[in-house]
Amino acid sequence: MTKTNPSSPAPASNRDKARQVEILISTLLRVGVVTSLTVVVAGTVLSFFHHPDYLSSRDELARLTKPGAAFPHSAGDVFSELKQLRGRAVVVLGLLLLIATPVMRVAVSVFAFIYERDRAFVIITATVLALLLLSFALGKATG
Amino acid sequence: MRLPIKVSTATSNFMIGVTAAASAGVYFARGDIDPFIAAPVAAGVLLGSVAGSHLLGRLQSRVVRIVFVVVLLYVSGEMLWRGVRWNVAK
Numbered sequence: 001m002t003k004t005n006p007s008s009p010a011p012a013s014n015r016d017k018a019r020q021v022e023i024l025i026s027t028l029l030r031v032g033v034v035t036s037l038t039v040v041v042a043g044t045v046l047s048f049f050h051h052p053d054y055l056s057s058r059d060e061l062a063r064l065t066k067p068g069a070a071f072p073h074s075a076g077d078v079f080s081e082l083k084q085l086r087g088r089a090v091v092v093l094g095l096l097l098l099i100a101t102p103v104m105r106v107a108v109s110v111f112a113f114i115y116e117r118d119r120a121f122v123i124i125t126a127t128v129l130a131l132l133l134l135s136f137a138l139g140k141a142t143g
Numbered sequence: 144m145r146l147p148i149k150v151s152t153a154t155s156n157f158m159i160g161v162t163a164a165a166s167a168g169v170y171f172a173r174g175d176i177d178p179f180i181a182a183p184v185a186a187g188v189l190l191g192s193v194a195g196s197h198l199l200g201r202l203q204s205r206v207v208r209i210v211f212v213v214v215l216l217y218v219s220g221e222m223l224w225r226g227v228r229w230n231v232a233k
């Protein structure tokens with residue numbers, strides 16, 4: 001055994017696994033946040049680039065955020081507007097990445113707890129993930 | 144509260160992050176998230192959280208608490224003022 005503490009190799013390796021998992025999750029959260037921020041800012045810039053009048057006219061700018069404005073909120077709409085490179089679709093893509101980040105975090109945690117062989121937490125985390133996906137499905141169904 | 148820091152961060156990650164994601168997804172699917180209102184909010188919150196997490200290690204908790212109270216007072220004052228002004232205008 002090359003372990004530094006041969007009397008208790010099991011807890012040490014568990015701690016190593018937990019450490020690996022923590023680093024993986026922190027990387028995931030970081031990448032998710034930075035990617036979504038980049039995409040959101042790129043979409044906003046693209047939008048102002050397509051409509052320079054937003055910068056010169058207050059009325060035009062107010063039109064951008066007036067209540068009841070239509071914007072894409074289904075996968076099909078977002079995809080078709082993305083192909084036209086519309087700024088708002090790029091912003092929406094960034095926001096979707098931001099919403100998806102904690103969901104991915106839970107999904108990764110399920111596998112992380114399987115890797116750590118922590119059965120109780122596999123069940124708890126899988127339940128959280130299932131409820132999360134269920135709430136998305138129900139939210140869409142009534143919308 | 145004598146909760147270990149690991150337990151409390153894990154709980155907050157799971158409960159706050161996950162419940163917020165669930166409601167954000169539902170609002171989005173119903174078309175209630177205006178991208179051009181959400182975009183600057185998201186950018187501000189993300190940059191602020193990065194700055195905040197860097198500052199937190201260097202600030203005394205008393206200072207953090209005082210700044211937090213001042214910010215809350217300002218926000219609540221502004222909300223009150225808007226409410227009063229709105230009723231007067233009507």
